[in-house]
Structure formats: C-alpha cells, structure tokens
Amino acid sequence: EIFKDISKRALEYKTLSFKPFIPSLTDAEEKNNEYIKKLLSKVIEIKSLRGKNIVIWPYLGKARGIVKLFKEYGANVTLIDEEINPPNPIKVIRKEKLQEVMDQARSSIALLLDADRDRIALYVKQNGKYFTYIPNEIYSAMHNILAKEFKKKILNVRTIPSDLRGDHTSFLNILTGVGYKHLGVILYFLFGIGVDQSKIDVALLYLEDSDGNLIKINKPTPLKERIIGLMKESGLKEEKFLVAMWEESGGHTLNILEVTKEGENYKFETELPLIADKYPVPALVLISELICRGYNISDSIDWSIKGINRTTHAIDKEKIRLMSNFLVNDKQIIQIDDKNYNVSALSDNTDKIDIYQLKSRDSTLYFRPSGTGPDIRFYIFGKRETHLEEIQRVMDYIGTNFK
Numbered sequence: 001e002i003f004k005d006i007s008k009r010a011l012e013y014k015t016l017s018f019k020p021f022i023p024s025l026t027d028a029e030e031k032n033n034e035y036i037k038k039l040l041s042k043v044i045e046i047k048s049l050r051g052k053n054i055v056i057w058p059y060l061g062k063a064r065g066i067v068k069l070f071k072e073y074g075a076n077v078t079l080i081d082e083e084i085n086p087p088n089p090i091k092v093i094r095k096e097k098l099q100e101v102m103d104q105a106r107s108s109i110a111l112l113l114d115a116d117r118d119r120i121a122l123y124v125k126q127n128g129k130y131f132t133y134i135p136n137e138i139y140s141a142m143h144n145i146l147a148k149e150f151k152k153k154i155l156n157v158r159t160i161p162s163d164l165r166g167d168h169t170s171f172l173n174i175l176t177g178v179g180y181k182h183l184g185v186i187l188y189f190l191f192g193i194g195v196d197q198s199k200i201d202v203a204l205l206y207l208e209d210s211d212g213n214l215i216k217i218n219k220p221t222p223l224k225e226r227i228i229g230l231m232k233e234s235g236l237k238e239e240k241f242l243v244a245m246w247e248e249s250g251g252h253t254l255n256i257l258e259v260t261k262e263g264e265n266y267k268f269e270t271e272l273p274l275i276a277d278k279y280p281v282p283a284l285v286l287i288s289e290l291i292c293r294g295y296n297i298s299d300s301i302d303w304s305i306k307g308i309n310r311t312t313h314a315i316d317k318e319k320i321r322l323m324s325n326f327l328v329n330d331k332q333i334i335q336i337d338d339k340n341y342n343v344s345a346l347s348d349n350t351d352k353i354d355i356y357q358l359k360s361r362d363s364t365l366y367f368r369p370s371g372t373g374p375d376i377r378f379y380i381f382g383k384r385e386t387h388l389e390e391i392q393r394v395m396d397y398i399g400t401n402f403k
Helices: 002-012 028-041 064-072 095-105 135-150 180-191 197-201 220-233 281-292 316-329 387-402
Strands: 053-058 076-079 109-113 120-126 129-133 154-159 172-176 205-208 214-216 238-246 252-262 265-269 305-313 333-336 339-347 353-359 364-369 375-383
Touching (some): 028 064, 154 180, 220 265
Parallel strands (some): 154 238
Antiparallel strands (some): 305 375, 364 375
16 A cells, blocks of 8 residues: 555656756776776786687677676687577577687687576687586586685585585585575675574575584574684684685675684684675686686596486475475485485475485485476486486486375
8 A cells, every 4th residue: 555655646746856966977897897806816816818819608788897807807808799599508509600709719718698697608619629618517617726726715605406526625515595595694604794584594504514414504603613613623823715605507706704813713804895696707707717727627527427407397285295295204314226315304494494415325416396387306416327317216216205
C-alpha cells in the first residue's frame, strides 16, 4: 500500500524543480584501473605484457576499461567487436574466427569475456596448437604458479564445488556455499568487518584442518586462530597473504591480508578497499602476465583429475525428499559398486543442508538441489579415465535408493 501511495503521488506531479547543481564527474574506468594496478603491484610486477599482442573478445559490450588497462600495461590489444548470443565463452567459442584474428595479430593469447565479465575463458596458442581454458583451470593453475614459483601464501576461499587442483599449494583452504553471499562473509571475517547475523546464519562456511577435514565456522575467531596457528607452525611473525575468493563459473576476487604480531596479539588488515563481489580483471591480468613470462597452464595443474557436472530431473517434492532421505548417511561410509565413500552433509549455520560430499580414495563428488530449475546437480573431481562412469554410477545409486 505504501508503494501504491508513492506511485499515485508521483504521477500527480507535472513538473519538478531542482536547485542549481553542478555534478562532480568521476571516471569510473580510470578509478577501477588505478585500484587494479595498486592491487597487482603487491602481487607481482606486471612487466611482460609490454609489447605483447593480446586479443580481447567481449561477447557483449566494448570492455573499454579492460582494453584500456591492458594498453596501459603496454600490450598491443586487438579487439573483436562482434556480439555472441548467448554471451557465454564457457559454452560458445568461435575457434575459426579466433585463430584467424590471432594469426593476423600475431597473438598467442585471447581473453573471452561474457556480459558481466564473470564468465571468462582463455584461448591460448602453445607450441603451434590452440587450447581452451575455463575458470576452474585458469584459477587453479594461476594459484599453483603463484604459490610454487613466487612463494605466495594463498588463502584459497572457494565455493563448493569449484576445482580442488589448487588446494595442495594453498596456505589454507576455506570452502563456502555457491555465490558471493557466502564468500563475502569470509572476507568480512578476515578483515574485521561486522556482518549481520542473518547473513551468517544462511551462509555455508567451512575451513580445512590439517587432515583435510571440513570444520564449520560461524564467527571470525576460529578462522583467525587457524591462520595464526599455521603461521606459528611455519615460524612466521608476519605475512602478506593473497586472499583469492572464487567460484567455478568464473567469479574471482583478490585482496591482500596483512597479518602482523603486536605483543601477544595479531592484527589483520589491508591497505586496499574490500570488494565482496566478482572482480575477475586482476586475475585476467595476472594469468596473462604469467603466460607471457613463459608459464604454461597445462603444466600447472594435475590433468589426471577431471571435473565435470551433470544434472538429473527432480521436481521440488523430489528434491526435498532426496535431501532428507540421504541424511541417514551423514558421517557414514557407503559402498557404491566396488568403491567406498565417506559422506558429509554440508549445511549453513541454521543446519539447513545445502550439499552432500562423497569422498573416496581418489575422487570427490557433490550433489545439491538446483536453485533455479527442476534438477539435482551432481559434480565430480575424479580420475580422467573413469570419472564419467563413476558419476553415472553415483547418480543412479542415489536416484534409485533415495529420490
């Protein structure tokens, strides 16, 4: 009723009078690029992009800020001004067009961007062959290179079920529910920003212990204590951590967490603004710089492991029944054909189960109800040779016995 009244009053106005006003204009693209440069200067020196030929293909829009940024770093940018529908480079890649443009531009790297710049892909020429890389592969490889070659201490904050092939090089792995409403809570926990309890309640937040077990958290203290404990084990009194928040669809956000010891206490802070949303451009610059330095994505992740997802149809009643019925297996070991799985029910801080994890000796699977359609989503990270058969066996078993 309030909004109806507001609308009625608004429609009655014929003219609106304003006091004289001179707007103060801000160049948002320039502000963004200044921020990115300051952030990346604290990670590695961006020096190898200079003089390199980079192709950028925004599937929708002009990507003016990104193009300008790469040019400011000294890259020679070739822009493909052609819209693709749907604008999703993870699903649609025009290889012939890309190869033609890359050959003409003498480029070995193409950045493919969707409308929101959160679904990204790379098309890279290596040793005369072309390779496509999706976010799971790009980010895992980038984190591994930064950790191994540049000795970066990475706080790996990733959604379930994003790629686990960068977990082994991270200082600490923190797993959350899907979306930045979960990732953002961890960001606020790390930097001491107050969070409304209602947001914490509906967030799925876990950190990994020394044995790889997932520990649920609902406040900053356990997270900070875990970081401090790991620092003591490593003999660190202070450290600048690279906080990498990311999700499998392509969202990625970086920040720098400075932890210093003052007396018996530790201070957690940053000089940078906090962005609790998708902000993948710094990652695009970083991976491009690393490729230009000669690092190879294909050599930087374990290709014996393959990750895919599948869906099976389920109406709302079936979703509820499946999630409820499968709970009897929580913290149990179940056998599917000849394979044993440790089952964990992962829940938010109201104990509502969001996703199930099934972990075997050489594979990790997840399943959860889709929030956007009549489906159950299944995910696997398993052996390249057998992952397709394995996910199908698990889907059949769960559908037959619990749906």
